[in-house]
Amino acid sequence: MIFASWLGKLDWSYFWHGWVQFGGQIATVGGALTILAALIYFKKLGWLYRNWLTSLDAKKIGVMYIVVSVVMLLRGFGDAIMMRLQQILGSGGGHGFLSGDHFQQVFTAHGTIMIFFVAMGLMFGIINLILPLQLGARDVAFPLLNSIAFYLYLAGVILVNLSLVFGEFGAVGWLAYPPLSELAYSPGPGVDYWLWSIQIAGIGSTLSGINFLVTILKKRCKGMTLMKMPIFSWSILATMILLLLVFPILTATLFMLSLDRSMGMHFFTADMGGNAMMYINLIWAWGHPEVYVLVLPAFGMYSEIVATFSRKRLFGYTSMVWALMAICVLSFFVWAHHFFTMGAGGNVNAFFGIMTMVIAIPTGVKVFNWLFTMYQGRVHFDTPMWWFMAFATTFLIGGGTGVMLAVPAIDFQVHNSLFLVAHFHNTIIGGVVFGYLAGIAYWLPKIFGFKLHERLGKAAVYCWVTGFFTAFMPIYLLGFMGATRRMEQFDPALQYQGLFIISGIGTAIIGLGVLLQVVQLGYSIWKRKELAAGHDPWHGRTLEWSVPSPAPEYNFARLPVVTERDAFWVAKHGGPALYSGPFKDIEVPKESGVGLVVGLAAAVFGFGVIWQLWWLLPIALAVIIGTLIKQTYVEETERIIPAKELKA
């Protein structure tokens, strides 16, 4: 009995669910063991620890974010394939291979993973790679905090994958509306996995938000006033303001739901005075700004890419800054458009509907500015520019359907339908994913010193765009037919199967695109000598292109002084030199294992709450707090790179 309580809710019955789930368990454990075995066999464990896991170099942390995100992208894509297959089978009269509950776990995991562990991870990854370089800074403001934030994100990733092995995941949709997500209707550990994986990762996001906001405000190089800052950095400033204002809402909301579930409280239950509407307001007060957190950096990347590849200054820089900040502010006033159908009156619905469509104005301005950056330019269609064209082609439709959804009386008919599903994939794949893939193709040469193979990249773009339209145009049509989202089974008399099959073919084409990118990466690493990029492979405009590729640990041997926007372009065309004066010693942060320890302890803490292993919590907390206190006694947190070495 005592033993049982020591094990909390852990029980053998949670290990066996069926053969389909067993496949997931084997894949997860097998994948992790294979990587570990390979590291040991090639004697790379120590190398990995010293050079990567403990590194406080923002660029290396960025690379780690991207590697983890790509792994999670593959898992989230696997979930997508399972869903599509199930819907093909389940709309033709068969039962398919997933039960209702399992199907619901799969789409909950898909949404959660794609937003929190793919999109957020790629975003922080790219920011880490490029933001300090673009600002003319040697590092982020708080290097150790950066590492801790990464490991908190990794703790979330670990928990979300552990749910495949021990237990189950939430079967409640990616935002887990109560009362369905309350104990009364979801007694298993699934919702707790959902809660604590994003809770811990979310705290990491808040810490990153502080870090990058301070980096932008305090670490810009001499002469770079805010209005001379590259537009990508501006987009990150807007993003970090948004992020810092909304992530605390997420943290508090998740914490309250967790108290309901673990401590028998009643914040959001249907009875005992709980108020589920409160949860829905709070989660969307975070949730809608969140999609702008994801898309604004992508807008920033497109702005850099269009200007660079058009060999022309970005058109309407001031308009762009105003548009970014307008979107940043407006996104706080639209959250209720996610529940026009919950019976708010005409006035409330009209207000939130109009505020939502007002966002189309600054977004439209940005599109026009991109178009007029190309106008009278010399547009070079390298892969990043192909991604921009792919974005414009898809995202415009997503914007159009978004404005339609913003009209409450139309939303009554398309809310929770497959039309809505097609719409947000249209904006997130077309806007966010294409943007981040563009950003990676554009900036990777700066980090690794070689370009990605061009034609494989372009073939991948073609597959992604074709696959996207093939996968989601049928989904729009199904929405018009009155098909609901999140269904694993449809009445075969409705004859939805044909459209689901077309959609499935689209998913396969996207899969081909993903495969081409994997091949592209492998091939480019293999041929890295032939694909070697000089310091400025794209005729860039901003400071990151003025340093060698791969960028050195300290970014800048001498700190730049800028006088204008597009400082590097100006310097190349007869403007004042960026670098002058003597070389000085440089301080860089020493390697530290603090982040790793804190992150692992946080994962243990999350695991403890999920399974109600209460004795584990004080231990995990003590490790976290103790490690942080101990760190405050470390005096030598930096090492010196002497000026002599820099001149060489």
Add this chain to the structure above:
Amino acid sequence: MLDKLSRLKVPELSRRAFAAICALTALALLIALWLASGQHTFDLFQTRGQIANRERTLLIFSMLLAALVLVPVYYMLYTFAWRYKTGHDHKYSPNWDTDKKYETIWWGIPIAIITVLAAVTWVTSHSLDPYKPLNDDRQHLKVQVIALQYKWLFLYPDQEVASVNKLVIPNKWPIELDITSDAPMNSFWVPQLSGQIYAMPGMSTKLHLDAQQRGTFKGMSSNISGADFSKMNFTVESVGIEDFKTWVTNAKQGGHFTADSYTKLAKPGGAQPVTYHLHDKSIYDNAIMKYMGGHQ
């Protein structure tokens, strides 16, 4: 082997050839979509009730408005990309980065279009508010709707009928639905008759609709409410007023529906369509009030 593969020469595509490939891809997709959706009912367009009819008009209006913006933007996108691809001999102005006149135009155009849509939104948010009774002097038929795990219960307090998974309504007659849930949140949706509204525990929402044609329409829950929520389908039958009266009379021949029958029905599980004689008219109110108390 790999090395040989890597030296494989793939011919470079001209941009004309690439444009042709893109156009053919789009055409193939359109044909496939056309074939796959040929004989289907597009519920949102083939509407059969006055509310859904008006929502359809609005949907088409908004699509046309979106097309009005998107078509010129697509045109500019592809012509600019084509015209200013490097190697052209058109004008090149690398430092031209601001123009008050142009920028005013593209702040102005979206503002104008959104103003139009905002006005339409304001008006329709009120005129199509689901709480607003239909413009009809006749006594609305009152139906109380309770979403359960995993079925729908329809109570006709004035006709003293209870019906599971089948809502029968008189054709061209105004209907007033009070909707709640004695389960997690659901959403009540009959796309051919009107837009949806949530069914939520401890809360009551309202929806007004009618059917303008006789026939059977599909209804469903569009919000996830548990493992079997995809089986929460129901039908709406619009029948002549005489047939409706007959249906009521027949329904009352069924078993008695009391608080006890409700408790049994409310247990998780599916259900076949069945009708009862409604005895207890406080079932709907009790289904809401049970969430109001604290510790007993």
